[in-house]
Amino acid sequence: MGLSRREFSKLGAMGLAGRMLPPVGAEAQGDDRRVGYAVIGLGRIADHFLRGVQQSSKSKITGLVSGHRDKAERIAAQYGVPKSSIYSYDDMDKFRDNKTIDAVYVALPNSMHAEYTIRSAKAGKHVLCEKPMSISVSEAEAMIAACKAANVKLMIAYRLHYEPTTLKAIRMIREGTVGTVQSIISTNGFNIKQGEWRTNKALAGGGPLLDMGIYSLNAARYLTGEEPVSFKAYNSTIDHDGRFDTVEENTSWTMKFPSGILASCSTSYGASMPGFYRVYGSKGWLEVGSFGYQGIRLQASYQSGASGGPNTEIDETNQEKDPMQFTREADHLSECVLRNQTPRSSGEEGLRDMEYIEKIYASA
């Protein structure tokens, strides 16, 4: 099965054209200094990142930005960050002069991603920003422009782009293992608690589509190697218990890709909805789940060889433990910084998802 120019280009963007996996850990390859990160926002995901960087030989934690000084001092002590490298949101811009901080990890609510990315860029720091990169296309464009103007790298934290099982699934599909792909399904959601910032539209920018559905959206793109050309969607809210006063509870949408592949995705803040995708091809299917921080499982069933040939069954789980995904993610940006390369999950990659999210909402 030949690859179109677009597919090959996507393959390159995913790092599949060259070696299979991003380098991790001990192989310093001539660069023996570690890239220093300031973590902006000390919530749940920041904890994974902190632990991920702690076990890295390419990256280290050199600063913290938080609205809670006590919490920041406690974490600083834990990770060996000097008190002088703790900043508040107000005085964060001073880290411009802190030479130990090369880059930032933006782990704030979605609506704050743009402001803190742009301020970090203006302070001369490279940016690793959590997904969704922003709450609008225009913000995403401003973030890309700011990083370009400041000559700093911008990477969006699509950690699964660096996860071995995900990369294996993509490679299998590109190699035609399940034949000609026709259809993809994917879900990702959870039953959210009262009072989370994720259900406050001013902070989240939208409902589960931005926070959870983006995994399915992005997966359909890296699985097909194509960009979707059309979207049809529904929103719905079933529970009227105060959680969904400003954002919708459910979104389901279908995307059509240029080749004709159809991808049906569902997300929810009202249901227990484990993350997964399944790719259906002429010779069989392939499934990966969850989208979590560890235990990514690959299952597949396909006819190997000619029609009527024996069936191959695959069921394997990545045994790497959390926070290895965050180590890989940070180290990719660190490598890009050290080698002056463009991150695979660039700002432009994040921008495309924002464009599609706006189209999905427009249809819904």
Add this chain to the structure above:
Amino acid sequence: MGLSRREFSKLGAMGLAGRMLPPVGAEAQGDDRRVGYAVIGLGRIADHFLRGVQQSSKSKITGLVSGHRDKAERIAAQYGVPKSSIYSYDDMDKFRDNKTIDAVYVALPNSMHAEYTIRSAKAGKHVLCEKPMSISVSEAEAMIAACKAANVKLMIAYRLHYEPTTLKAIRMIREGTVGTVQSIISTNGFNIKQGEWRTNKALAGGGPLLDMGIYSLNAARYLTGEEPVSFKAYNSTIDHDGRFDTVEENTSWTMKFPSGILASCSTSYGASMPGFYRVYGSKGWLEVGSFGYQGIRLQASYQSGASGGPNTEIDETNQEKDPMQFTREADHLSECVLRNQTPRSSGEEGLRDMEYIEKIYASA
């Protein structure tokens, strides 16, 4: 969780308001005679039906209608049908005077369902018609009218309406086992061979939606107990190898139900796509697959009791062997005939699916 009037009515239609399972087999309950069936069309699915009725104590095979006299005589000998009860498509109407034939099983290509249902009704025979009941709403309406005028029963062969695991899944959802349902996903398809009548629009009436997607469509209805109010769909054809000159290769669609439940379904004639559905609720999820003739598997994972309570995991498979589903299906119509009741999967039930299929195509 209370049931709306619509839900309760649906529950009744599925036979869940009363006893759990349709009676099968030995319990003759005062009716010791078996209902005689003529099978119209001796293809693959007819073989399952013949074997299903053979093991029944309520139903028996008393006639065959086929274009292949040799084949019909061979099957007649196998099932104890006298040669005088073998008919061709041309002279079938003569079975009006054959008192051993109470009902027919229409197992022809989709486009022939209407004609043979109506001719059978006019000959005074009850009708069990394969799904989809027709290739258009207008045909379905004509079939219902013909059976009403002739005062015969019309049942559409939704065999899973009588399958214990499916009924258990429905009951679990109604009882709130997985909490408030938010979202459903379902797939059903296969990679079709060249030359099947199913890819000839004149015979099939459409692509995989009519033949395979109808399982997902119907499942979403019996799972929710609601009727969908809105549809968004895509068709696509990827393979241009002669199979899809008159019908599309893939259809994916989303349905919105009055409660807000969203159901995303995919079907294909180009991919290996095992049939299944998964229902996502506030407390967990439930999955049933396949839609095949045996081995229907129920899996579920849900939080029992109050929030934070322990998780219950279910994984069980109906061990009944093919053709038991067909025994149950035939016996339901036989009971309705003997007791003068309306089949649960009535013509009206089939008509609704035809209405929705037309809406899905209109959106695609």
